Amino acid sequence: MDLKLDHYTENDTEIVVVEGEIDVYTAPRLRELLIDLVNKGNFHLVVNMEKVEFLDSTGLGVLVGGLKRVRAHDGTLDLVCTQERILKIFRITGLTKVFGIYESVQDAIDNRKSK
Amino acid sequence: MAIVQLTISALPAHVRTARLMATAVARRAGIAESTLDEVRLAVGEACSRAVEAHRAHCPEQPIQLELIDSAGPPPGGSRPGSVTDRVNGSGSGRFEVVVSDRAPAKEPTDTALLDGLTGDSHAYLGVHTPAGGVSGLSPDVGLAVILGLADEVAIEPGDIGTVVRMSWPLGGPDPEDGNSIV
Numbered sequence: 337m338d339l340k341l342d343h344y345t346e347n348d349t350e351i352v353v354v355e356g357e358i359d360v361y362t363a364p365r366l367r368e369l370l371i372d373l374v375n376k377g378n379f380h381l382v383v384n385m386e387k388v389e390f391l392d393s394t395g396l397g398v399l400v401g402g403l404k405r406v407r408a409h410d411g412t413l414d415l416v417c418t419q420e421r422i423l424k425i426f427r428i429t430g431l432t433k434v435f436g437i438y439e440s441v442q443d444a445i446d447n448r449k450s451k
Numbered sequence: 452m453a454i455v456q457l458t459i460s461a462l463p464a465h466v467r468t469a470r471l472m473a474t475a476v477a478r479r480a481g482i483a484e485s486t487l488d489e490v491r492l493a494v495g496e497a498c499s500r501a502v503e504a505h506r507a508h509c510p511e512q513p514i515q516l517e518l519i520d521s522a523g524p525p526p527g528g529s530r531p532g533s534v535t536d537r538v539n540g541s542g543s544g545r546f547e548v549v550v551s552d553r554a555p556a557k558e559p560t561d562t563a564l565l566d567g568l569t570g571d572s573h574a575y576l577g578v579h580t581p582a583g584g585v586s587g588l589s590p591d592v593g594l595a596v597i598l599g600l601a602d603e604v605a606i607e608p609g610d611i612g613t614v615v616r617m618s619w620p621l622g623g624p625d626p627e628d629g630n631s632i633v
Contacts, residue, residue: 359470360499361463390470392495393596397588421488428599429592 338362340387341369347445350378355387358395366395370402370413379411382444391422396431403434412436414444453480455518459498461505466498469516473548480520480546481621490548490619493600496593497550497615503590504554504613517549522621545603547618556608 339362340355350373358366373381381402385391403413414436417423426432438444455476459465473494474487482490494516501514522544594615598604601617 357467359463359495360466360502390491390495392492392499393588393593394499396592400588424488425492425596428596 339365341365343369343373346441347449349380349382349445349448351441352381352383353387354383354385357390358388358398359390359392360394363394363398367398367401370398371405374402374405374409374411379406379409380448381406381411381413382438382441383413383415384441385415385417385422386419388417388419388422391425393425393429396425396429399435400431412448414438414448416441416444453520457516457518458513459516460513461502461510463499463502466495466502469498470495473516473518476518476520477546477619480522482546482619486619489600490546493597493617494548494550496596496600497548497617500590500593500615501550501552501554501613504552508554512553514553515549515551517547517551519547519549520621521545521547544621545618546621547616550615551612553612556610556613 338356339358340353342353342355344351344353352366352369352373354366356362370381383399383402399413399415405411406413416438417426418439423432423437426435426437436444436447438447455472457469457472459469470491474491477487477490478484498514498516505512505514594606597606597615597617602619603617605614605616607614607616
């Protein structure tokens, strides 16, 4: 399926909800959304990937790009993902060390607030 | 041996088409359900890499895929095992995907690849975004993902493009048991 994007604010954090496939065709839309959110002053992002059906290295690159942008403002970009098929690509590329990956949006928010 | 050939224009939208086709052929060939995700992702990576390379160098040229089920019925009555040996030298009963592009090949730098994988992962944050690239990550990351997913991989850069060959065993033990990726 195609990519569906939504976002909302919760507890001073912008939650980005991603649904569908993130690949070389759809990733530019996610990149544009992340850039737009940062440009509007949202520096604490949580990307909820629970409904992502496919993610490749192009999508990883977009997430890394988003992380670079928020870090430039001392911000954070955390992920919510429990799907093994998606987590596998983070492990292969070593990006589990780069992103905070949580089981729920609340866990991601609580972890950031506790720091 | 049974072969499905697919030629796509260098358009990002067609990468999904290639993934779907490869997954369908792999399923029909008898690839374990748990391995289908790996086939889908590896084929997507190979095609994404080829599309990006073509868009930079030769957008009008097509990209070719071959999906080879070596356990399928032999064309012309030849023995099934003999063809597989010729294709990848890895014995009978494999599903092989060959992605051939026509973009000028840049020799993969093994050390750079390994740096990205085994070194400090924060190196990703310093990766230069290539002009026109979608991800901002080096194409070598896509190749690294393929190396992590496929059972056997050969990357053959040549004068007229790069050929990425990847294959998985048919009907073997579930990779989750003995070849899991950590």
